[in-house]
Amino acid sequence: MKPFLRSNRHRQMSVVWVLSLVLAVPQFFRQQALGQQSPALVGGVDAIGITVSDMDRAVDFYSKVLTFQKVSD
Numbered sequence: 001m002k003p004f005l006r007s008n009r010h011r012q013m014s015v016v017w018v019l020s021l022v023l024a025v026p027q028f029f030r031q032q033a034l035g036q037q038s039p040a041l042v043g044g045v046d047a048i049g050i051t052v053s054d055m056d057r058a059v060d061f062y063s064k065v066l067t068f069q070k071v072s073d
Helices: 003-033 055-064
Strands: none
């Protein structure tokens, strides 16, 4: 390959890279400024298990403070 062609191809790739940054960066900052967040990766939780030393106190805390729903003992 001739040096001129290699230099020209390098310049073209550099221009493509810079243009992609110019187009992508403002979109990123616009989303951050508007407070938009990406969608959550987790849609929900089916069930959890927690070991506690005082069951009545734990149920009171998790149901009233964290709004968990008790489904079984």
